[in-house]
Amino acid sequence: MIKITFPDGNNKEFEQGVSIELIAGSISSSLRKVSVAGIVNGELYDLNRPINEDAEIRIITKKDREAFEVLNHSAAHLLAQAVKRLFPDAKFGVGPAIREGFYYDIDAGVQLREEDLIKIEKMMKRISQEQVQITRSEMPRAEALEFFKDDKYKVELISDLPEDEIISLYTQGEFTDLCKGGHIGSTKNVRVFKLLALAGAYWRGDSKREQLQRIYGTAWYSEDALKEHLQILEERKERDHRKLGKELKIFELNNDAGQGLAMWLPNGYTVRKVLEDWVYKLERKAGYQHVSTPMVGTKKLYEISGHWANYRENMFPVMERDGETFVLRPMSCPHHMLIYKTDIRSYRDLPIRYAEIVTQHRYEASGSLTGLERVRAMTLTDAHLFVRKDQIKQEVKDAYYLILAAIKTLGLEIEYIELALRDDKKGKFHDNIELWNEAEQMMKEILAEEKIEYTEMKGEAAFYGPKIDVQVRTAMGHVITMSTVQLDFLLPDRFDLTYIGNDGEKHRPVVIHRGFVSTWERLMSILLEQYKGAFPTWLAPIQIKVIPVSLEVHADYAKKLNSLFIDEDLRSELDMREEKLGYKIRDAQTLKIPYQLVVGDNEVDSNQVTYRKYGQKEQVTVSVEEFILLIKQEVKNQIN
RNA sequence: GCCGAAAUAGCUCAGCUGGUAGAGCAACUGACUUGUAAUCAGUAGGUCUCGGGUUCGACUCCUGAUUUCGGCACCA
Numbered sequence: 001m002i003k004i005t006f007p008d009g010n011n012k013e014f015e016q017g018v019s020i021e022l023i024a025g026s027i028s029s030s031l032r033k034v035s036v037a038g039i040v041n042g043e044l045y046d047l048n049r050p051i052n053e054d055a056e057i058r059i060i061t062k063k064d065r066e067a068f069e070v071l072n073h074s075a076a077h078l079l080a081q082a083v084k085r086l087f088p089d090a091k092f093g094v095g096p097a098i099r100e101g102f103y104y105d106i107d108a109g110v111q112l113r114e115e116d117l118i119k120i121e122k123m124m125k126r127i128s129q130e131q132v133q134i135t136r137s138e139m140p141r142a143e144a145l146e147f148f149k150d151d152k153y154k155v156e157l158i159s160d161l162p163e164d165e166i167i168s169l170y171t172q173g174e175f176t177d178l179c180k181g182g183h184i185g186s187t188k189n190v191r192v193f194k195l196l197a198l199a200g201a202y203w204r205g206d207s208k209r210e211q212l213q214r215i216y217g218t219a220w221y222s223e224d225a226l227k228e229h230l231q232i233l234e235e236r237k238e239r240d241h242r243k244l245g246k247e248l249k250i251f252e253l254n255n256d257a258g259q260g261l262a263m264w265l266p267n268g269y270t271v272r273k274v275l276e277d278w279v280y281k282l283e284r285k286a287g288y289q290h291v292s293t294p295m296v297g298t299k300k301l302y303e304i305s306g307h308w309a310n311y312r313e314n315m316f317p318v319m320e321r322d323g324e325t326f327v328l329r330p331m332s333c334p335h336h337m338l339i340y341k342t343d344i345r346s347y348r349d350l351p352i353r354y355a356e357i358v359t360q361h362r363y364e365a366s367g368s369l370t371g372l373e374r375v376r377a378m379t380l381t382d383a384h385l386f387v388r389k390d391q392i393k394q395e396v397k398d399a400y401y402l403i404l405a406a407i408k409t410l411g412l413e414i415e416y417i418e419l420a421l422r423d424d425k426k427g428k429f430h431d432n433i434e435l436w437n438e439a440e441q442m443m444k445e446i447l448a449e450e451k452i453e454y455t456e457m458k459g460e461a462a463f464y465g466p467k468i469d470v471q472v473r474t475a476m477g478h479v480i481t482m483s484t485v486q487l488d489f490l491l492p493d494r495f496d497l498t499y500i501g502n503d504g505e506k507h508r509p510v511v512i513h514r515g516f517v518s519t520w521e522r523l524m525s526i527l528l529e530q531y532k533g534a535f536p537t538w539l540a541p542i543q544i545k546v547i548p549v550s551l552e553v554h555a556d557y558a559k560k561l562n563s564l565f566i567d568e569d570l571r572s573e574l575d576m577r578e579e580k581l582g583y584k585i586r587d588a589q590t591l592k593i594p595y596q597l598v599v600g601d602n603e604v605d606s607n608q609v610t611y612r613k614y615g616q617k618e619q620v621t622v623s624v625e626e627f628i629l630l631i632k633q634e635v636k637n638q639i640n
Numbered sequence: 641g642c643c644g645a646a647a648u649a650g651c652u653c654a655g656c657u658g659g660u661a662g663a664g665c666a667a668c669u670g671a672c673u674u675g676u677a678a679u680c681a682g683u684a685g686g687u688c689u690c691g692g693g694u695u696c697g698a699c700u701c702c703u704g705a706u707u708u709c710g711g712c713a714c715c716a
Contacts, residue, residue, distance in 0.1 A: 114644060199710060200642055201712045205712080207641080211713095255689095330716070362715080481715085550675095580674060582677065586677035587677085610676090
């Protein structure tokens, strides 16, 4: 007999070799029906996998997050089996469950086309109907290498496992896959699914290696759930900043201007200017000094910093004149280093915080360009903090909390905080391991002291140091970096930055690089998606639309109001077109203008306004003074 | 950059198996003069992304390029 302990601490004796399915059944038959797998001593177990020793278990039912993973993982196997039937030469990379479904990386022997997905999906349905048992087996590593000898990808995966590893396999009918599990028992349980996309994906994420074809799909426990998911995918398109940016006239991308070179339209630039002014004030209050530096610099400048060696491929082509070579500035740290050097610095001067609204150019790979999210010319408020070592922690924390406050004001949700560290594999990191360890250790201490939860990302650091990245999720489901605080012990060295300590000796300052709320371009894309284009009043390009009921009778009053609002520093527009009232109202609503004012006899007679707030049905009538007060309060408090 | 797909009027889209294009909205003109999501009528608008080819004839088929989209890689 073995002892099975449940999550609530209770335990019960079972025969050795009992399974999750049997345990669930012993509790109730209804529980058994909704069970899909179990966690046994921290490991994911199939329903029928024997449990041979005392164990803490948790039964996973269809409602649990893990159940979705199990189903989708099995769907990936089903996909592979179907591909193998249709393309017998097919070889397989990896096929995991992901956040919203699954994928499998496949080398089908031929180039798959999108229309093949239909055939593959049909085959999957057929295999599902065959109700093939999915069974687990284990074999020693050497045997597994022999078993998979025809699939070079699997061989490579197995070869990377330790010598003494027992390899687990899952077999369904004629198809066997290398896999840790767990799975869902039978192909009949993978009934509701849809293949969504065909894409390229480099083997092992390495662009120097072969490119496999990745098929994405999603599997659910019911038709309704699948339908709902597909509905969500549709609705996301409504939030897409590219669509909203066009509808609301925020920005324009035109090939004659150049790929990834966005133009800000009046509405977009208005929002950007509000953001710029806001951030400028925040930085001033936080003790930053603003500087301004040129958009072009010598190649030499970036050779000193090390950016030329690391990123020359991602810079715009060089310009040469009179024996000098120039580049369009891809970032601003070198300039700020030089500004630091304009004077002898004392330990009493530090920290020095330079901020700048910087336009920078990067020749991003064509395939990575995405609306305003990823562009080749971008403007951001960049900052470099020059600090003593004993000031690092406080300055990093202050910078971090300033970022957090800003993100909160913008009403954005943080997906997670990432600590980007170096790893041994990539060659880009500078080679002073001692400095690296010190910097990484300090970042970890800061995060621990502030009780900030974070995810470690090895190999994601900048070449000069570790960084704390604030990640947000876009409407389309991508995670992108919003803000960053980076610790840099390298560039001060390269630029030979010094300050005089209280010992009278020269010391090296440390630089903290800070990206505040990404670039204005990317921030705009995030905000558009966040607000679905309905900007809060303080950001809205047009805050008020004044609509006279009758052009003849109410035009003067409408004009008077509009001028009054503009004098009060509010962004108001007048709709004097010869159109029907309903038409103008619809137009104002479509443009998602926060305050829509319809003025007619009632308002003229009483010197009042009747407003309708965007997103609300009700109409409110107040005095003009009251309205101005109300809206100014809202702007001042940056209410979302 | 790589893999897959797409490109038709300012915008959103239709256009069957090849016979040189159509709708709605927007624009313009005129009429209507309006109290909370589209008034009516008319006019104009297109090298069907750009080259090359097949064909009597190409928006449609083939081919090359460009851009966009979905991914991958990259992201100082």
